[in-house]
Amino acid sequence: MNHPNSPDFQYTVLPTFDLGELDVATAVRKAPLSALREAAHTAGFFYLAGHGVQQALIDDAFRVSREFFDLPDAAKRTIENLHSPHFRGYTCTGAELTRGARDWREQLDFGAERPRRALSAKAPPWALLEGPNQWPDDIPALKPVVLELQAQLTAVALKLLRALAIALGQDAEVFTPLIADAPTLLLKLIRYPGSAFTDSAQGVGAHKDTGLLTFVVQHEQSGLQVQNGESWIAVPPRAGTLVVNIGEMLELASGGYLHANVHRVVTPAGQNDRLSIAYFLNPHLDARVRPIALPAALQAAARPSAHDPDNPLLEQVGLNLLKSQLRSHPEVARRYYAGVAGTVAGEGADHA
Numbered sequence: 001m002n003h004p005n006s007p008d009f010q011y012t013v014l015p016t017f018d019l020g021e022l023d024v025a026t027a028v029r030k031a032p033l034s035a036l037r038e039a040a041h042t043a044g045f046f047y048l049a050g051h052g053v054q055q056a057l058i059d060d061a062f063r064v065s066r067e068f069f070d071l072p073d074a075a076k077r078t079i080e081n082l083h084s085p086h087f088r089g090y091t092c093t094g095a096e097l098t099r100g101a102r103d104w105r106e107q108l109d110f111g112a113e114r115p116r117r118a119l120s121a122k123a124p125p126w127a128l129l130e131g132p133n134q135w136p137d138d139i140p141a142l143k144p145v146v147l148e149l150q151a152q153l154t155a156v157a158l159k160l161l162r163a164l165a166i167a168l169g170q171d172a173e174v175f176t177p178l179i180a181d182a183p184t185l186l187l188k189l190i191r192y193p194g195s196a197f198t199d200s201a202q203g204v205g206a207h208k209d210t211g212l213l214t215f216v217v218q219h220e221q222s223g224l225q226v227q228n229g230e231s232w233i234a235v236p237p238r239a240g241t242l243v244v245n246i247g248e249m250l251e252l253a254s255g256g257y258l259h260a261n262v263h264r265v266v267t268p269a270g271q272n273d274r275l276s277i278a279y280f281l282n283p284h285l286d287a288r289v290r291p292i293a294l295p296a297a298l299q300a301a302a303r304p305s306a307h308d309p310d311n312p313l314l315e316q317v318g319l320n321l322l323k324s325q326l327r328s329h330p331e332v333a334r335r336y337y338a339g340v341a342g343t344v345a346g347e348g349a350d351h352a
């Protein structure tokens with residue numbers, strides 16, 4: 001698969017940064033901030049320690065996730081995303097596509113818990129992305145855990161965005177207007193079945209994330225890999241850390257300096273399955289993303305955003321996000337978006 005603009009990087013193990021050290025007085029944070037900028041510019045991936053999300057909350061999230069995926073198929077399907085024009089709820093194994101090929105994972109998607117927007121004839125096509133989640137009646141503990149985890153990860157993401165802004169020689173708040181008071185969030189509880197249950201190695205196919213920042217909380221199983229030139233390097237779980245990666249919207253906003261890199265998940269071996277939690281921070285749906293002006297030294301090393309003819313990046317956030325959801329979830333697209341599919345560019349699939 002040809003992914004444009006994927007430079008090599010030097011790491012064999014991704015570096016780890018401590019959010020506490022990125023968040024202190026100028027003199028102290030200079031060194032970690034330039035190392036952070038380097039990692040976000042080359043690999044586009046790193047581990048984040050010192051994030052402050054309680055381990056007990058993460059443990060609870062994996063517990064309710066396991067409880068949900070252990071339910072009988074019919075119970076899981078009562079909150080299938082086919083019932084939601086907002087792309088919320090359960091996606092069974094094989095129903096999601098990346099670049100047209102099936103992903104072997106099942107997942108539960110939760111956005112920000114907001115009311116549905118009033119729809120008028122003038123409403124933009126992405127207005128329907130906002131709306132309530134579907135919660136499983138069988139596991140009442142799941143809702144408070146997911147909402148609390150969303151809130152804590154959002155606070156971490158906003159801190160990290162400020163650190164990245166300073167690292168790029170900008171005012172700490174340079175990216176804040178993109179978010180306004182209403183970032184577009186997505187939290188996915190994911191389960192990848194083992195190879196004993198599928199002959200596909202594609203847990204999730206090679207892709208870039210479309211938003212600003214992604215956090216992956218990993219359980220015990222490995223499987224996540226990031227592209228480094230012609231090869232892939234493993235991103236195994238490390239206790240107490242989140243895996244962070246830069247999304248295409250932040251690559252665009254950073255004038256092409258920060259790098260949205262290609263990654264994938266390989267099906268775990270044998271009977272083992274893999275649980276993960278992925279959190280995506282996107283700008284406000286109505287925002288347009290425009291590049292900042294970089295200091296000259298950084299500008300010289302910036303890469304123009306890769307233009308992928310199979311999956312063009314759109315600066316209008318709502319449209320870009322809708323495009324990626326329509327590509328990933330063709331059944332939801334057919335059911336609720338038949339009228340708009342033609343106005344949203346691209347075919348194939350990508351990830352929110």
Ligand SMILES: O=C(O)CCC(=O)C(=O)O
Pocket residue numbers: 188190204209216224263264265276277278351352
């Ligand atoms: O499960 C993971 O480790 C990563 C998932 C991912 O890359 C995605 O959902 O975009």
Ligand SMILES: [Fe+2]
Pocket residue numbers: 207208209214263351
């Ligand atoms: Fe991803």
